[in-house]
Amino acid sequence: MKMTSIRSFLEFLADFFFLSITIIHKRLIKVLGFTAAFLFFLCISQGYSQEHSFQFKHLGLDEGLSQSSVPSIIQDDEGFMWFGTTGGLNRYDGHEMTVYRRDLVDNNSLSDKHIADMCKDTEGNLWIATGNGLSFFNIGEERFKRYFAEDRPGSVSANVIHATHCDTDGTVWVATKNGLNKLVDKDEGGFVRLAVVDGENNFQEVYRDSTGRLWAGTFGEGLYYLDREGQLAHSQITGLNNKKITTIHDGEAGYLWVGTNNGLYRINPERNKATLYQYEADNPASLSENTVNVVYRDSQSNVWVGTGDGLNLYHPETDEFTRFKADPRDDQSISSNQIHSLFEDRHNTLWIGTWSAGLNKFSYHQKDIQYYFHDPESGNSLSGNNIWDFLQDNDGQNIWIGTDEGLNRFNRDTGKFEYFLNEPGDDHSLSSNRIFNIAQDRSGDLWLATSRGVNKLNPESGDVDRYLHKANDPNTISYNSLWSLAIDSSGCIWIATTSRGLDVMDPETETFTHYRHDSDDPKSISSSFVTEIYIDSKSNIWVGTRQGLNLYQPERDNFKQFAYTAGNPHSLGNSSVLDIHEDSKGRLWVGTTMGANVLDIESHNVLHYFSRKNGLPDDIVYAITEDHEASVYLGTTRGLAVWNSETETFSIFDKRDGLQGNEFNAGAALTSSAGKVYMGGTNGFNTFFPGDLTGNPNVPPVVITDFQLFNTSVPVHGNREEKGENRDILEQSITHTDTLTLSYSDNVISFEFAALNFTIPEKNQYAYKLEGFDETWNYIGNRNFVTYTHLDPGEYTFRVKAANNDGVWNEEGTSLALMITPPFWQTSWFYLLGILLAGGTVVLGYRWKLRSIHQQNEQLEQEVESRTSELYEKNKHLKEALKELRETRSQLVEKAHKAGMADIATGVLHNVGNILNSVNTSVSMIRETSKKSKLANLYEANNLLEKHMDQIEEFILETPKGKKLLSYYLKLEEPLRKEQKEILDQSRRLNKKIDLISDVITAQQNYAGSAMEADQMSLEEMIDDALSLQSATIERHKLTVRKEINSVDPIIAHRTQLIHILINIFKNAKEAIIKKAPPEKMISIKVWQQQDEVFLSVSDNGGGIKEENMDKIFTQGFTTKKSGHGFGLHSCANYMRSMGGQIKVESEEEGATFTLIFPTTYKKRLNQSETLRAFQHEN
Known part of the structure; x- marks a missing residue:
């Protein structure tokens, strides 16, 4: 934590107000114009000395950054962040970095790994200044084009490029080690060179201001601008004495900021005057260091200055700076003091590039949560990080904090901590440093529940009276290990012990009353392990224990017990109570180890029960408080849940939002009289006003970032060989692709996607749907990829939508049309070709049939004879098969009974029996076909022909019987073919049934005796x-x-x-x-x-x-x-x-x-x- 001594803080305030009074006296009207900004930056100044108003988050090599030095940052039209490093170009989507490097054998790669600057042209593509040439990157095609210095006037004037600037009219300016260049022909690499006569022309920066004037800074010859004739002219600005220009940027109200290697200049171009800002050793509000690397003005008109020794924020109303320095003890400070690049993205996240320490970012939409923790090297921090309780004292000036390392008094105005500790040998110091609960009586004395008795502290003198357990003395507390205490309206002290029940002390007489659990008495306290004591607005005394909630009934001097009862919706959701709090509606919130209960104080019924199933991040609810706007804060083991009483919804915050951690401690919650919320946990405590948790309103753009086949990313123009042919699956990056056509064989496809909101990208949420396959949206949390396998050929639409860190959804999202082509045998042309081939086959077959009928008549008798013999053989084989099946059936029954497995045998017999019935049916059909066969009359016809063989021609042509006999032979072909087909079909069925019987027997044998049997x-x-x-x-x-x-x-x-x-x-x-x-x-x-x-x-x-x-x-x-x-x-x-x-x-x-x-x-x-x-x- 950025802690400074109170002395430095007071000195800073003294200087601040002294300068403020001077400026108000001289420039009253101007100060009134900056009133809102003054209040904002005053809060920043105070927060910086004691709290984390600025929480910087870091990205480095572990997050995929190619190198730790980042000279350039930019955002493209889609919303991706681009980081130019000394080790290549990086694209960031909130989940991962995509790195582009120089490839020695690829002319379409980056010209050099060392990137100095970048700009984005009107088409959304990048122009990249490197240490070896200028690179143009087409974002859609993911291809580079290089421009190098050549021995011709139209080339770029040098390969060492320091800066680029893209104008709104499409012009690209290039500052090099040997002159300024204007691009005039992108395709051919044509440049117009501008140079200073007799100068070194070492141009470091080029920038067009808000008035349209182009400025160019050199390292040694000062500041130049482009005159009306398009020539470089040296600026004549009074007070601009340093000639080594490093950076140029717009300021407020027409001013221009110019950074040099020895200070920062604020220039008024209209008056040609410059004001110099430099480091002053005795002025903490001066610039942190004179080497200025970058100046940037954000959307809030804040001017940020990156130097060789820290980041600076300029306050125009006081003409002073606030410094931000790296602090190795503070993981939320900037990672390095060497600041080389600054950029604000479209969702108001400020990106800070350092030298050798990666990236930092700060979002204006991140929660303004202050964080306090123990810093052993600071003279003003918490005494310990494990926080158990808060108490605002009677005069409202101080917040008292119970920790594992003593009692802390925190002055809200000065931000100073004061400790009260156990001093060995001093009986008037705390009896223990573990302070679990704090209460204050009417006289102003503090009562403390500790791990070793009750302590009464006089805040003025610091003297402590100890109340400890004494064996065999009933007029002492019953146990030294305490958890909670409370003071009732009569001034009595109610004390919770961890195993000996509840004690009540009368401070006037110093006498004790003890209440313990009695298993035979349902009116006793429900458990002797007491965890919480709470006195509501009606003076009811509520006692939480490990075994339920208790209400003390003073008229009977006993307790009414409340506990979890199965099947009773009005009972507690769990009996182990951790915290109790009354809200502004007179309801009692009870935090337990299994959720939070909202209890009606009058009826004692549970009105609501909250758990993970209906909005809480975790079921363990440690601490509860309500703010002045009726929102309820519940500290759990997985973050802070805030209940909005109007919308009746929870908002969830965790360590990523700036909290001390995800785990809070029992009872460590407070809302001060000023409305500030205090929440304590295992790593310190946080403070904030309800308005500081305002959500991020920005709807995140959603993009598809990667497409994979068989878990391998598909590159742009990445040819994939398929059946001897090459095809380009992606002609542009998947982000810029509207339609994707795939083959049916591309049956494992994956998509990755991102919500390009970088406030807290780890909390972005996603949902996807493949129209044509998914019926509903799939909500997958922060997971940003999906895989589909074996999709049927057809047309689909892949859709993805996302929400930012505060749950603001981009319902429109993005989409991609997906077409999966079928195999050739499922295409229309293949079906048409098949129909044509089938038709041609029918015609040819018909003609062939006419030609062959005469030949078939001649062979008919031989075929009939052959078929008759074949039928005889078939019948013979069928009889043998039936005999074998009956024998197999008998053997199986015997085997099953011998094995003691009648159930298996019965199953086999049942299956075999069904098949045998089918076999008998087929045999019967063959027998009937044979009986009814036209062949029965064939023998008689043949005998008749043999009798008339001598006059065969006359017999057939002239006699009635002969004519009938000819007709009989001509009609015989078709019936015989039908009989032949029917017999063959029945034979095939028989073969299949025999195979099936074999399969059944084998399967049942395997089941009965193989390894698959249980x-x-x-x-x-x-x-x-x-x-x-x-x-x-x-x-x-x-x-x-x-x-x-x-x-x-x-x-x-x-x-x-x-x-x-x-x-x-x-x-x-x-x-x-x-x-x-x-x-x-x-x-x-x-x-x-x-x-x-x-x-x-x-x-x-x-x-x-x-x-x-x-x-x-x-x-x-x-x-x-x-x-x-x-x-x-x-x-x-x-x-x-x-x-x-x-x-x-x-x-x-x-x-x-x-x-x-x-x-x-x-x-x-x-x-x-x-x-x-x-x-x-x-x-």
């Missing part, structure tokens, strides 16, 4: 087998496997399936641990038994499973891995059901636990047989 086995042996198969990867990644195997009965399971399940779960645990990389990589295995079920749990300390994914984790196709397909856990769930077991998953903030439940008896398994058979039928 059997009793040792679960411990199976675990050891699965671990041995994973031993290589476990040793390679140095994982520790901890086993707790209790004695259990053998389980009923399929051996092969169980091995598959265990390997899958061990593999997932290993991958989760490797991804998070905790200090100790641990897989915990536990086996235990409850009645006739055995439980196996596998736990890891990886990153855990997000809550929104818990219900989908066993769904087919669901995965959170970019390269996954979502089949592993789905198959595990199916196998467990097939074995009559269950699989469950649990996950908290860290790690996940998978639990397998197995039956141990055949009885339990047989009870599940119907479910098992149904499952097998479905699958």
Whole structure:
């Protein structure tokens, strides 16, 4: 934390007000014009000395930045941030960096890795100044074009480029080591050179101001401007004495800021006068250092100055600067004092590029939350970071803070901390430094609940009276370990102990009354572990315990108990009470270890119950307070929840918003008389006014940032070979692509996307939908990628929308038309070609049939004879097959009974019997076909022909019988073909049924005797087998496997399936641990038994499973891995059901636990047989 001594702070205020009075006296009208800005910067000045009004967040190599020195920053038209470093060009989308570097063998790459400056032209493309040439980057095509100095007048004048400037008319200006250049021909690389006659022409900066004048700064020859004739003219500005210009930028009201290597100038161009600002050793409001690297004016008209020793903010109303310096003790200070670039994006985030320390950013929309913590090197900070309680004293001047390291008095006006500590050997000091609760009586004395008794502190003298437990003395507190205390309207002190119940002390007589839990008395306090005491506006005394809430009933001197009751919606959601607070509507908020309850004080009914299921970030609610606008603040273990009583919704804030951490402490919440909220936790405390939590109103632009095939990114113009042909999948970057055409074989596709709002990008939220496949939107939190597999050919539209860090959604989002082309055999032209081929085949076949009919008549007799013989053989084979089937059936029955497995045999017989019935039907149909065959009359016809062979021609042509015989032969072909086809069809059916019988028998035999049969086995042996198969990867990644195997009965399971399940779960645990990389990589295995079920749990300390994914984790196709397909856990769930077991998953903030439940008896398994058979039928 940026802490300065109070003396420095007072000196600063004295200087500040002295200068302010002087300016008001001289320039009253101007000061009135800057009143609003004055108040804003006054708050900044005060906050800087004691608090974090500016919280800088850092990006460096760990976030993907290619190099830590950042001389240039810009934002493109889509909203991506671009960072020019000394190690290449970086594009940032809030999730990851895309790096572009120089490639020695690629002329379309960056001309040099060292980037000095960038500008964006009217088409949205980038012009990049490097140490070796000028580079043009076409953002849509992701291609570079290089411009180098050549021995011709039209080329750029030097390869060392210091700066670029893009005009609104499309003109690009280039400042080089050897002159100023104006681009006139982008395609051919034509430049017009401008130079100073007899000068060195080492131009460092080029800039066009708001009036339209172009300025150019040199390093050694001063400041130039472009005159009306388009020539460089030396500026004649009074007071501008330094000739080494480093930076130029617009100022307020027409002023111009010019940075040099020895100070900063504020120039009035109309009067040609300059004011110099330099570092002054005895003036903390002066410039921090004279080497000025960059000047920038943001959208709030704030002027920021980056120097070689810190960042400066100029205050025009006082003509002074506020300094921001790197502080290694403060992770929210700037990362380096070497500031080289500044840029404000379109959503009001200020980006700060340093030399060798990466990027810093500060958002004007981030929450104005002050943060106080212990700084061992500061003379004015908290005494300890673990905060337990706040109290505003009676005069409102001080906030008293209980910590693990003593009592702190915080003066709200001066920002000074004063400590009260335990002094060994001094009985008038605190008895313990652990202060859990603070109360103040009417006389002004403070009463403290500590880990060692009650203390009464006189704030003026610092003297302490101790009230400690004394053995065998009932007139003392019953236990020294205390948790809470409160003072009632009569002045009595109510004291909560951690194991001996509730004590009440009369401070006048110093006598004690004790209340303890009595299990035989329902009117006693519900537990002797008392956690909280709260006195409401009607003087009711509420007592929270580990076993419920209690209301003291003074007329009976007993308690009414409130606890969780199953099935009662008006009872507490949980009985372990952590904090109690009355809101402005007279309702009682009760924080527990399982949510928050809102209790009606009159009826004692619970009106509302809040948990993770309806808006809280976590179920453990430690601290509660209400502000003056009726919003309720709930500190949990995963952030701060703010309940808006008007909208009845929660807003969630966490460490990323500037909080001390995500975990708060029990009771550490306060709203001061001025309306300021105080929230304490394990890393200090925060203060803020409700208005300081104003949300980010900016709707985030949404872009698709990457497209992948088979988990590999597809580059622009990246040719992909397919069946001997090359095709360009992307002609432009995926961000600039409207329609994407893919082949049916591109069956694993992925999209990445981003909301280009950089306030807190980790809190941006996403939802996606593939129209034509998804029926509803898929809300996926902060995950920014999705994968689809095996999409059917057709037309789709991929849509994605996003919300910023405060939940403001871009409902329109972005979209991409997706067309998946079918294989050639599913195309229209292929269908048409098939119809034409089929038609041609029919015509040709008809003609062939006419020609062959005569030949077939001649062969008819031979064919009939052959068919008759074939039918005889078929019948013979069928009889043999039937005989063999009956024998097999008999053998199977005998085998099943001998094996004691009647249920299997019955199933086999049932299946075989059905098939045999079908076989008998087919044989009967063949027999009937043979009986009714036209061949029956063929023998008679042949005999008749043999009798008249001598007069065959006369017999056929002239006799009635002969004519009928000819007609009979001509009509015989078609019936015989039908009979032939019917017999062949029945024969094929018979063959299939015989094969089916064989398959049934084989399958049932396998089921009866193979490894797929469920059997009793040792679960411990199976675990050891699965671990041995994973031993290589476990040793390679140095994982520790901890086993707790209790004695259990053998389980009923399929051996092969169980091995598959265990390997899958061990593999997932290993991958989760490797991804998070905790200090100790641990897989915990536990086996235990409850009645006739055995439980196996596998736990890891990886990153855990997000809550929104818990219900989908066993769904087919669901995965959170970019390269996954979502089949592993789905198959595990199916196998467990097939074995009559269950699989469950649990996950908290860290790690996940998978639990397998197995039956141990055949009885339990047989009870599940119907479910098992149904499952097998479905699958």
